[in-house]
Amino acid sequence: MAEPRDASITIIGGGAIGCAVAYFLARDGHSDVQVLERTELCAETSSQAAGLVGQVRLSPDRTRLAMRSVAFFSGLERETGISPDWRQTGSLRISLSPERTQEHEQMARVAHDNGLEVRFLGSHELSDVAPSLEFGKIHSALWCPSDGYLQPNSLVNAYVAGAKASGVTFATNAAVTAISAPKGKVVSVTTKNGTVSTSLVINAAGPWAGAVANLVGIRLPVVPVRHEYFISAGAPGWHRDVPVLRVPDLGIYARAEGEAVLCGGWEANALSLDPDSLRTQSILRVDPDLEVLAGFHQSLASVLVGLDDIGVQSIFRGYPAFSPDGRFIVGPVRGVEGFVMAAACNAHGVSGSAGLAEHVLESMQPDPTPYVRSLSPDRFLDSPFDGDQSRQRAQRIYETYYALGASAQGGLR
Ligand SMILES: Cc1cc2nc3c(=O)[nH]c(=O)nc-3n(C[C@H](O)[C@H](O)[C@H](O)COP(=O)(O)OP(=O)(O)OC[C@H]3O[C@@H](n4cnc5c(N)ncnc54)[C@H](O)[C@@H]3O)c2cc1C
Known part of the structure; x- marks a missing residue:
């Protein structure tokens, strides 16, 4: 595994989502990309997934x-x-x-x-x-x-192999402890090995994605x-x-x-x-x-x-991380240039990893579709949310995952 380094794009989190985003960025021609993972690749939520892939x-x-x-x-x-x-x-x-x-x-x-x-x-x-x-x-x-x-581990291995072939590097045991964004623009991230420069951070930290957002002063309901x-x-x-x-x-x-x-x-x-x-x-x-x-x-x-x-x-x-409205939290965050969310998979972040990674890439383009725009983290910044209420709502999304009508808005993998 590589060490943290200066890179144009830094993905935080080496689960299914972080590795899928790395793969799609590489496929899109971005080679100066690194993934920083706190423990090992696919060692947290993704390693536990049942791997169901449902389309209906x-x-x-x-x-x-x-x-x-x-x-x-x-x-x-x-x-x-x-x-x-x-x-x-x-x-x-x-x-x-x-x-x-x-x-x-x-x-x-x-x-x-x-x-x-x-x-x-x-x-x-x-x-x-x-x-x-x-x-x-x-x-x-x-x-x-x-x-x-x-099998989630096999899927992540495939993403990693594809991304590495295009020059993406993966550093494990590399917890990001700080993100520097002076004047509202990301310039570096810090791990125990020191600080490396980067101009774009993609937050794919799974259930920790809210805590990582806090590092740039943003509060998001990732439950x-x-x-x-x-x-x-x-x-x-x-x-x-x-x-x-x-x-x-x-x-x-x-x-x-x-x-x-x-x-x-x-x-x-x-x-x-x-x-x-x-x-x-x-x-x-x-x-x-x-x-x-x-x-x-x-x-x-x-x-x-x-x-x-x-x-x-x-x-x-x-x-697994849920949001209060049962929808992904994907895209750039208003007010912090170079900080992009890829989180709140609502328990289908393995089956949905490829599509979600494509949404992340699309969200960074000038004119994303209305659907991708609707996943923007800004929806939670526009009207400040109550923590307890958000938690209850997110939990309710889980509890009614298979309830009649639930799949209109939520997951149903
Ligand atoms: C029992 C169970 C069954 C499931 N079954 C399915 C299923 O059948 N189908 C399906 O699609 N989904 C399923 N899921 C949900 C799926 O596992 C998640 O949606 C998916 O794994 C989310 O991937 P992720 O990459 O966002 O999160 P994770 O796999 O948790 O990856 C996030 C990574 O970020 C790292 N990280 C956190 N903070 C930092 C930091 N500061 N610096 C560096 N790295 C950091 C973590 O160490 C972690 O490795 C299931 C989940 C569970 C628990």
């Missing part, structure tokens, strides 16, 4: 973003020589109620309007695709054949909210090509991990951190919440046969 949403913008990500993942190995372990297994959105089916019908319309293939499966097709479903409980099942999952899933011991009938399952009525998702089941979900009473309490050096430890995980397991076993007695092999967890 109510929001046309998010649908198109996800479709671009899928097209991109399919070609990434060709470009970098490294596979992101992208498996296009297809996905099923299972509805247990007429209201949910109505929502899925609306999603199917958005998909069709945007050229994404989806269809409702009849019972024969459904039993071919997912034989262990408890068919009696299912109201409908929406199939998206081009969805799937990838870490706990998320977790378990991987079972081997489960009969499961193999890596089983389609990804989402059961929004139960707040859960599942996919195969080898011959085991990976299952996570969205808690009705989530746990978040006060964004104002975080410092750049804060360590975010998450203890597994076995009660919550047992609830996910119980819900999954209620719609799939043969999962009652599976053991647990491992638990993954972290604090």
Whole structure:
């Protein structure tokens, strides 16, 4: 790994977002770019992600973003020589109620309007695709054949290889502790190894992005909210090509991990951190919440046969960053020239990393699209926000991730 150095562009954070931005900058012809990472590359939130990549949403913008990500993942190995372990297994959105089916019908319309293939499966097709479903409980099942999952570490390795090939450098154990912006213009960043000059900082510090923004005197509502899933011991009938399952009525998702089941979900009473309490050096430890995980397991076993007695092999967890309106915080910050945000992924920063990185690049162009402009951090500067209220709202976005209508504004990976 390289040391921190003088560079035109400095990206703070070597998770999926920082590495994706580095890759896209390099592809766009910027070679004087460095990534400064506090610990190791892909060692924090990104390393914990389930890697689900879902394209079916109510929001046309998010649908198109996800479709671009899928097209991109399919070609990434060709470009970098490294596979992101992208498996296009297809996905099923299972509805247990007429209201949910109505929502899925609306999603199917958005998909069709945007050229994404989806269809409702009849019972024969459904039993071919997912034989262990408890068919009696299912109201409908929406199939998206081009969805799937990838391995976050492999994805980040591919970004890093592609970026390095174009001259981007990566320094690890290089926590940024200060950013100097005299007269409202970024000129340097400081790590324990000293100060290096840079004229553009991109803040991709994940749940710490609010603390990094504080280094230039900006307060933004980047709220870490706990998320977790378990991987079972081997489960009969499961193999890596089983389609990804989402059961929004139960707040859960599942996919195969080898011959085991990976299952996570969205808690009705989530746990978040006060964004104002975080410092750049804060360590975010998450203890597994076995009660919550047992609830996910119980819900999954209620719609799939043969999962009652599976053991647990491992638990993954972290604090993905949410915003109070469930939207990314992307783009230059008014009043601090050379400071750009790439944060608040609302728990789909792995699947959305490619599209989000493209948005970051676009946000720095003279005339970004209205959608990219709408992600600007300035929306939180225009009307100063109440910390507690922002935290509650961000937490609510998490708690209602799969609620009816939630994907119109939020994630739904
Ligand atoms: C259990 C779980 C399951 C998930 N499942 C999915 C999924 O299926 N699909 C999906 O798309 N997303 C998923 N997510 C969300 C996804 O992990 C995040 O959206 C994504 O990892 C965010 O990436 P990031 O690069 O912004 O953050 P991170 O990966 O946290 O990277 C930020 C980096 O910044 C570094 N940093 C912070 N401060 C500084 C500093 N001062 N100087 C230098 N470096 C600094 C940190 O060390 C860290 O490495 C999941 C998350 C969890 C916890």
